[in-house]
Structures are given as structure tokens and as C-alpha cells.
Amino acid sequence: MHFICLLPVLAQQGRIIETRETESAGIPDYIEQVSAPGAIWCTVSECTNLLIVGHEPGMDRHLTIFKLDAAGHVVTTVPPATVVLPLDPALAQYDNVVVAGVCHPDLPLLYVLQDLPNRQFVPQAGHQMPSLTGPIANSVFEHLDRLLVYSFRDGKLEKLQSVRGDWIKYGSYGKGAGYGAAYAKLVRLGLDAANGRLHMPLLINTMKREKHLSAHGFLALDDAGLLIAKDGEIVPAETMNLVGVGGQSGIGCVFLPLDRVAWGGDGGQVLIWHRPDGQAQILYLGQSHACVISGHPTMPIVYAISTSYRLFLVEFVEGHPTLQPRYLELGNLLSPPVPMAGRNLLAVGRYDNVTLFNLDAEGEMTGEFTPIRLKGTRFRAVHYSPRFDRLYVAARLEP
Amino acid sequence: MNPEFHNCYRSWLIGAWLGDRACRISPECGVSGNAVGRVTSRGVKFRIVYYLVASILLLPIAAGARTFEMTDLDTVMMAAIHEDFPLSSWAGWKSPTGLEYGTGEYTAGTHAATLLQFPLDRIPEGQQIVNAELMIPVHYDNQHVGGVRLYVWRLLVGWGKGVSHRYRQVVPEKLPWSVPGARGVGVDRALTPTRQVKLPRRYGSTKPRVDVTADVKYWYENREKNYGWLITTEDQNTWAYLLPSLSGYRWELRITYEPK
Numbered sequence: 001m002h003f004i005c006l007l008p009v010l011a012q013q014g015r016i017i018e019t020r021e022t023e024s025a026g027i028p029d030y031i032e033q034v035s036a037p038g039a040i041w042c043t044v045s046e047c048t049n050l051l052i053v054g055h056e057p058g059m060d061r062h063l064t065i066f067k068l069d070a071a072g073h074v075v076t077t078v079p080p081a082t083v084v085l086p087l088d089p090a091l092a093q094y095d096n097v098v099v100a101g102v103c104h105p106d107l108p109l110l111y112v113l114q115d116l117p118n119r120q121f122v123p124q125a126g127h128q129m130p131s132l133t134g135p136i137a138n139s140v141f142e143h144l145d146r147l148l149v150y151s152f153r154d155g156k157l158e159k160l161q162s163v164r165g166d167w168i169k170y171g172s173y174g175k176g177a178g179y180g181a182a183y184a185k186l187v188r189l190g191l192d193a194a195n196g197r198l199h200m201p202l203l204i205n206t207m208k209r210e211k212h213l214s215a216h217g218f219l220a221l222d223d224a225g226l227l228i229a230k231d232g233e234i235v236p237a238e239t240m241n242l243v244g245v246g247g248q249s250g251i252g253c254v255f256l257p258l259d260r261v262a263w264g265g266d267g268g269q270v271l272i273w274h275r276p277d278g279q280a281q282i283l284y285l286g287q288s289h290a291c292v293i294s295g296h297p298t299m300p301i302v303y304a305i306s307t308s309y310r311l312f313l314v315e316f317v318e319g320h321p322t323l324q325p326r327y328l329e330l331g332n333l334l335s336p337p338v339p340m341a342g343r344n345l346l347a348v349g350r351y352d353n354v355t356l357f358n359l360d361a362e363g364e365m366t367g368e369f370t371p372i373r374l375k376g377t378r379f380r381a382v383h384y385s386p387r388f389d390r391l392y393v394a395a396r397l398e399p
Numbered sequence: 400m401n402p403e404f405h406n407c408y409r410s411w412l413i414g415a416w417l418g419d420r421a422c423r424i425s426p427e428c429g430v431s432g433n434a435v436g437r438v439t440s441r442g443v444k445f446r447i448v449y450y451l452v453a454s455i456l457l458l459p460i461a462a463g464a465r466t467f468e469m470t471d472l473d474t475v476m477m478a479a480i481h482e483d484f485p486l487s488s489w490a491g492w493k494s495p496t497g498l499e500y501g502t503g504e505y506t507a508g509t510h511a512a513t514l515l516q517f518p519l520d521r522i523p524e525g526q527q528i529v530n531a532e533l534m535i536p537v538h539y540d541n542q543h544v545g546g547v548r549l550y551v552w553r554l555l556v557g558w559g560k561g562v563s564h565r566y567r568q569v570v571p572e573k574l575p576w577s578v579p580g581a582r583g584v585g586v587d588r589a590l591t592p593t594r595q596v597k598l599p600r601r602y603g604s605t606k607p608r609v610d611v612t613a614d615v616k617y618w619y620e621n622r623e624k625n626y627g628w629l630i631t632t633e634d635q636n637t638w639a640y641l642l643p644s645l646s647g648y649r650w651e652l653r654i655t656y657e658p659k
Contacts, residue, residue, distance in 0.1 A: 015472050244499045268645070282501035283489055284645055317561035317569050322488040324477040 017328040017367045024370050031391045033374055034074055036064055039381035039394035041186055045103035045110065046387040048152045052110060053381060053394045057095035057117050057173065067155055072388025083157055085114060088143035094120050097173050102189045107225045108152040111189055111198060114145055118171035124212060127247060130171040132209045141166035149226060161227050163234045169202040172248050185290040190253030190261065196221040199261055201250015205241040214249040216240045216273040216280065244282055245271055252336050254295030254302050258319035264293040268306040270314060272321065283321055285312050297341035299363040305333045313365055328367060335382040340391060347391055349379030354393055464529055464657035467521055471643065471650035475516045478562045482510040482580060485564040503646055507549060507630045508638035512580055514558060516627025517652050519618055526656040531615035532608045536648040539639040540602035547598040547637045549607065552588040553614050554581065554626040581629050588629050598639065615654055
């Protein structure tokens with residue numbers, strides 16, 4: 001009987017998934033492409049029908065906002081709005097960049113994370129990010145709005161809250177630029193609206209600040225989706241300091257059953273916070289490259305891209321990653337993995353196409369993939385909206 | 400090896416087969432026909448021994464023996480289990496705080512173990528196993544007086560999704576080990592270890608070769624019983640870290656088989 005129970009597992013011979021390319025018959029009608037030079041991420045506000053695109057630093061805007069119609073198509077008759085985030089004069093020599101943005105699923109709110117490119121700093125010895133101590137760090141902590149909460153009003157943004165603090169690392173943008181800026185992985189905000197938590201990337205283990213160590217944690221949200229202050233100050237409501245993890249953390253966030261949260265991290269790490277037990281787990285998927293992750297919408301599965309050519313599948317059982325992860329190899333994986341609920345597909349933006357990987361009913365990668373050729377190159381900004389059942393691609397049009 | 404000696408030696412081997420005793424590749428090396436002749440002239444006994452040894456060495460090739468290698472990336476399943484993190488499949492390394500567990504290294508210890516199962520379907524029907532070696536990169540740093548001994552055990556029961564220190568599988572059915580950590584002797588794992596490997600010093604890195612021919616032979620003849628291996632240490636306060644391929648190392652299982 002036990003042998004029979006193990007048959008599905010034994011059917012997976014080896015951990016490398018063999019790939020098979022299939023040719024696309026054209027561009028699927030559920031793909032919605034917008035022209036957005038220097039796009040680095042995008043997201044959709046499903047309750048206000050807006051597509052928000054974040055841009056790389058050095059441009060004339062930080063965000064572009066496109067209107068969507070009732071079916072989720074981009075409205076082309078109205079020009080998109082652009083947004084420039086103000087920067088304190090004390091930091092005028094730096095290019096600020098919005099590295100992450102997430103919309104509230106039910107409220108007209110946008111949370112964005114602002115940072116500074118690390119090419120503008122001297123990295124801390126042994127790290128790729130700047131030191132968290134000293135006058136430069138103190139100036140950034142004091143003057144840079146890291147987290148901003150906006151409401152949408154008539155398609156425009158209205159700032160509701162902003163947060164500065166010495167508990168969040170800076171200089172995350174552009175990390176890994178040695179492989180080309182397009183390959184650098186972006187951190188993301190983890191919005192758990194149902195539980196009123198905004199999980200924060202780049203949190204500092206404040207006990208080991210000088211060693212650049214990290215922490216898990218979240219900010220608390222009230223029923224209106226706003227950040228809750230504690231003693232007049234917005235600080236993490238709960239944290240767990242880590243001693244085995246440093247550098248960049250929070251490169252994608254996945255909520256798992258039993259109150260587990262997974263983050264992507266430096267060095268090919270998947271960082272799992274077992275909040276109820278006060279324990280953490282570090283799953284290594286590579287040696288040195290940052291690891292960007294996403295979760296299957298219904299199955300306890302984490303998809304992870306490390307080294308820009310390996311796409312991993314990590315399966316969880318009762319809140320624990322189980323057996324060694326399986327993976328396939330394909331070059332130029334630029335965007336985070338984007339699972340498409342209901343279509344059994346996983347989209348990944350690549351250098352000159354967006355590739356759709358087939359999933360089976362269990363969320364397992366079958367190895368079949370279809371590259372979809374679109375206008376432009378460097379497809380880093382890809383987002384799927386379950387409500388509209390559409391895949392949004394913001395293209396960088398210049399070569 | 401001195402290349403001249405090597406060449407001469409190789410030439411001599413060829414020559415011996417052909418009855419030519421001179422070094423044909425590198426005459427300047429000083430091994431003349433007479434010199435070689437002097438060696439061989441010591442007696443027919445030497446040549447007989449030579450032919451015998453060479454024949455034994457070449458026999459597997461002549462008989463159609465095949466060797467192939469698998470790495471840990473070819474395994475059907477792998478897991479790292481730990482007494483202090485008893486429900487996890489991937490508790491390979493424990494932080495000094497005891498709150499963080501990672502997979503940068505997998506611990507083989509008295510409180511932790513690594514499990515792995517290789518597929519054997521690359522061996523065609525009608526063969527016999529000549530040799531099988533398991534090679535695992537190991538790092539260890541112990542103060543145990545007797546040094547570190549690594550134990551490789553044949554597992555006797557199936558394991559799968561959700562395997563941990565406590566359970567051998569969770570999905571589709573929750574099945575516990577008879578003794579946590581797969582330590583049930585004769586039930587979870589074999590009565591005796593397949594091999595014990597003494598690591599050379601108290602600390603260091605090595606890649607020991609473990610002869611697992613008997614296990615592979617057994618599994619080849621009883622395929623449904625291939626549940627893989629469990630790797631532990633058994634002596635108090637000893638442990639070894641097994642270094643995984645995703646951290647840049649390479650585990651190997653090398654199998655040689657030939658037609659029956």
C-alpha cells in the first residue's frame with residue numbers, strides 16, 4: 001500500500017524538468033501591453049480600474065497610471081497620468097526610485113516603497129548594499145520617505161501617509177548590476193489585507209545593524225487600510241530578527257497556510273517565517289544570485305527564479321517546504337514569475353518575449369513553454385489580474 | 400608522473416603485448432630494448448603476471464560492462480530531517496540561536512539525517528551490478544576523540560511528501576517513522592549499516608567513496624524496495640555536513656553493470 005501511495009512522487013524522475021518549446025499561434029487576447037519606457041514593475045488596482053507602472057531611476061516620472069475599462073482593457077483614448085515623487089532637498093544628489101508598489105484588493109489604495117539606487121553609494125565591505133551606520137545612512141533614514149500610502153481619486157494619486165525610519169535598509173535598487181541592471185531583482189511589498197498586515201522587505205535586524213543582518217516583520221493596518229502608529233510613530237508591529245540572513249530580503253512575498261510567509265532573498269535564498277512558532281527557515285536555491293519568488297494562487301507552491309535562468313518549484317506540506325525543489329532552465333528570465341490563476345500558466349518576462357510556462361492541475365511545471373513575441377525588449381514589468389483575467393505587460397520600447 | 404616515464408611505461412605496456420621490448424615513443428628516456436629485455440628476462444613469471452593483471456583489468460570492457468553516473472540532481476527525492484525542527488523536510492543546518500534552519504548544508508548526525516533516493520531505471524533488464532560507489536562532499540569539525548564516522552543505511556520503508564523527523568510522509572496519508580528520525584532498526588532502516596566511513600581527521604573536508612554495491616544489487620533485483628539511503632552519524636557529539644550541489648558541490652552515484 002505504501003508503494004502505491006508514493007507512486008505520484010516516484011513518477012518524478014530527477015529534479016531537473018525537461019523543457020519543450022511550443023510555437024505561439026499569435027498574441028493571446030488576454031495579454032494587454034502598454035508602452036512604458038523604463039518600466040520595472042506594474043500592478044493593477046482592481047477596484048478602481050487602474051494599471052500602475054513603476055519606472056527605473058533617472059526618468060521624468062516615477063509612476064505612470066493607465067485607465068482600464070470595465071473588462072480590464074487599457075483605455076487608449078485618455079493619456080496616462082504621470083507621477084513624480086518629491087525628494088527632500090537634503091538628498092538632492094540622489095535619484096529616487098519607486099522599487100515596489102501594491103494595490104489594496106478592496107480599497108482604492110496604493111502602497112509604494114521608495115529607495116535610492118545603490119550605484120550612488122559605496123557598498124559596505126563584503127556587501128553590495130551601503131552601510132547601515134554612519135552619517136550617510138543617518139541622512140537617508142532621516143530624510144527619505146520610504147513607504148507612502150496613496151488613495152486614488154479620479155485617476156490621480158493623493159498622499160495619505162508617509163513613513164521614514166532607521167529600521168529599513170536602503171540602496172536595494174540596481175543590486176546585481178554586474179549582470180546588467182535588467183537582471184537586478186526588485187524587492188516587493190507583501191500586502192495581507194485580510195489580516196491587516198503589510199509585510200515589509202529590507203527590514204533590519206536592529207541588534208546586528210553593523211553586520212547588515214535582516215528581519216522578518218510587518219506593519220499593522222486598520223480597517224481603512226492605513227498604517228497604524230504606535231506611540232505616535234509608524235514602526236513594525238512585529239518582527240523576528242534573523243542571524244543567518246543579510247543583504248537584500250523581500251524579493252517577492254508569498255503567504256502560505258498556517259501563517260507562514262516566504263520571501264525571496266540574497267544568495268538564492270527563500271526565507272520562510274514560521275510566525276506562530278517564532279522560527280525561520282532558509283532554503284538555498286543557488287549560491288550567490290538574488291532569488292525572486294511568487295506563489296501559486298491556490299496551491300502551497302512557491303515559484304522562484306534564481307540566477308536569471310533557473311525557475312524553481314518549491315512545494316509545501318503543512319507549512320513546510322518538502323523534498324528538494326525541482327527546476328527548469330531557460331535564459332533571460334527578467335520579471336518575477338507570475339502565476340495565472342485559472343489558466344494553469346506561469347508567465348515570465350524575458351529579454352525579447354514573455355514566456356508562458358504550462359502548469360498541470362497541481363501547479364507542477366510540465367516543462368512545456370511558449371514564448372510570446374511582443375513589441376519592445378526587457379520585459380521586467382508583468383502582472384496578472386485575476387478579476388480581469390488579463391496579463392499586463394509594460395514594455396521598455398527602446399532597445 | 401614524469402611524462403617521459405609515463406610515455407616509456409605506456410610504450411612498454413604496448414610493447415610487451417606486441418613482444419617489442421624497446422621504448423618506441425621516447426628512446427632518449429634511456430629504456431632501451433636491452434633494458435626492458437633485462438626486466439622481462441628475469442623470467443616468464445613476470446610476463447604471466449602482467450598478462451593476468453591486464454586481462455582482469457580489461458575483462459569488464461571486453462564483456463560489455465557499462466558505467467554511468469548520477470548526481471544529486473538526478474535523485475527522485477532528497478530530504479534533511481532534524482530532531483529540533485521535527486516537521487520539516489528541509490532542516491539541514493541549524494543557526495546558533497536555534498531558531499533558523501537552512502539548506503546550505505545538510506547535517507548527518509545523531510539528531511539529524513539526510514535521506515536520498517536515486518532512480519535505477521537506467522540499468523536495463525538482464526544485467527548484473529559489478530560495482531556501485533556513492534561519493535558525497537563532506538565538511539566536518541568535531542572534537543570527538545574517536546574521529547567522525549559516517550553511516551550509510553538502507554531504508555526499509557517508503558517516504559515521500561512531508562517527510563520529516565517525525566513522519567516518513569504526510570501526503571496523501573500521514574505515516575510516522577516507527578522511531579522518529581528513521582531510527583527504527585530493522586523497521587525504518589536496515590539492521591546494520593551498509594557502510595561506515597571513517598573521516599580522516601577531526602576536522603576538514605573530504606569526498607569519501609562509499610561502496611554501496613550490495614544495496615544497488617539488492618534494489619536492482621527488488622526494484623520496489625528501492626527506498627534509498629539514510630546518512631547519519633551514531634557516535635555521541637559527532638556530525639558531518641553534507642555539501643549540496645545547489646551550493647556548488649557534486650554528489651555522485653557511480654554504477655557499473657554488465658550483462659549476466
